[in-house]
Amino acid sequence: METSLIERILQKVDSYSGDYLALKNQAKKYLRNNSIIDNSETLNILHRPWVAPFNWGLRLYNGADKNWPDQFEQKTLRAIPDFYKDFLLEINGCFIYDLSLFGLTPSIFSKGTLDRTQLQCHDLLTANTDWIQNYKVDKRNFHFGGRSYTFSENIGYFFDGNEIKALRSNGRTIKSWQSFSVFLDDEIREAEKIMIKGIPKAVKISKEE
Numbered sequence: 001m002e003t004s005l006i007e008r009i010l011q012k013v014d015s016y017s018g019d020y021l022a023l024k025n026q027a028k029k030y031l032r033n034n035s036i037i038d039n040s041e042t043l044n045i046l047h048r049p050w051v052a053p054f055n056w057g058l059r060l061y062n063g064a065d066k067n068w069p070d071q072f073e074q075k076t077l078r079a080i081p082d083f084y085k086d087f088l089l090e091i092n093g094c095f096i097y098d099l100s101l102f103g104l105t106p107s108i109f110s111k112g113t114l115d116r117t118q119l120q121c122h123d124l125l126t127a128n129t130d131w132i133q134n135y136k137v138d139k140r141n142f143h144f145g146g147r148s149y150t151f152s153e154n155i156g157y158f159f160d161g162n163e164i165k166a167l168r169s170n171g172r173t174i175k176s177w178q179s180f181s182v183f184l185d186d187e188i189r190e191a192e193k194i195m196i197k198g199i200p201k202a203v204k205i206s207k208e209e
Contacts, residue, residue: 005035005036005037006031006032006035008037009027009031009035009037009043009045010028010031012037012041012043013027013028013031013043013060015090016090016091017086017090019083019086019180019181020087020090020091020181020184021181021184021185022181022184022185022188022189023060023091023094023096023184023188026058026096026188026192027043027045027058027060028208029207029208029209030045030046030057030058030205030206030207030208031045031046031208032206032208033045033046033047033057033205033206034047035047035056036056040061040062040106041062042059042060042061042062043058043059043060044056044058044059045057045058045059045060046058046205050199050200050203051198057096057097057195058094058095058096058097059094059095059119060091060094061091061092061093061094061103061120061121062092063088063089063090063091063092064088064089064092064103064104064106064109065104065109065110066089068088068104068109069085069088069089069104071104071109072104072109072124072125075125076125076128076129078128078142079142080124080142081142081159083180084142084144084159084180087101087180088103088104088124091103092104092106092121093105093120093121093122093124094121095121096188096191097147097191097192097194097195098147098148098191098194098195099145099146099147099148099187099188099190099191100121100122100145100146100147101121101144101145101157102121102122102123102124102127102143102144102145103120103121103122103123103124104121104123104124104125105120105121105122105123105124105125106120107120108123108125122145124144127143127144128142128143131143131156132156134156134169135156135158135167135168135169135171136169136170136171137156137158137167137171138160140160141158141159141160141165142158142159142160143156143157143158144157144158144159145157147187147190147191148194149168149174153168153169154169155167155168155174156169157183157187163176163177163178164176164177164178164180164183165177166187
């Protein structure tokens with residue numbers, strides 16, 4: 001990989017808010033594993049061909065258009081919490097191994113339709129009108145992400161106006177946080193542990209400690 005490409009990715013990662021330090025550190029840790037920036041300015045870090053030919057451990061999407069949060073709120077009559085609105089304007093959703101933080105899907109907000117020809121972020125609008133129905137939770141909660149929990153179950157991330165919660169589908173709280181940055185640190189750490197277990201023994205991964 002060309003040094004100029006590494007530098008471009010590093011510059012982008014370094015531009016993120018310090019509130020997302022756990023995410024920034026994770027991106028830098030695995031950067032030197034055939035990482036790329038695609039045509040949509042998405043950062044694709046840690047190529048994992050043992051999962052699929054075009055799979056990367058981290059996909060960090062380019063920040064959302066500043067008008068899209070207002071469009072979301074007009075469509076859903078729901079407010080995006082300030083901490084998550086700030087996140088979307090810097091990173092419009094992401095995949096971190098088996099963890100997903102939902103975003104404002106660009107094709108929906110720019111064209112009005114879902115473009116299935118490209119891998120986009122999981123859609124925040126669909127999450128709060130449809131996917132939230134799969135959880136025993138007050139539907140006024142804001143649903144913004146989730147990750148694998150067991151082989152057959154995912155947990156969802158919700159904000160109830162006071163704290164962030166990781167919930168099972170039955171409504172049981174796995175953990176809660178007062179801070180988005182602490183939440184990121186804890187959950188990215190868990191997602192990384194699961195990811196590492198799935199690396200084939202013959203595969204050598206470069207890590208920056």
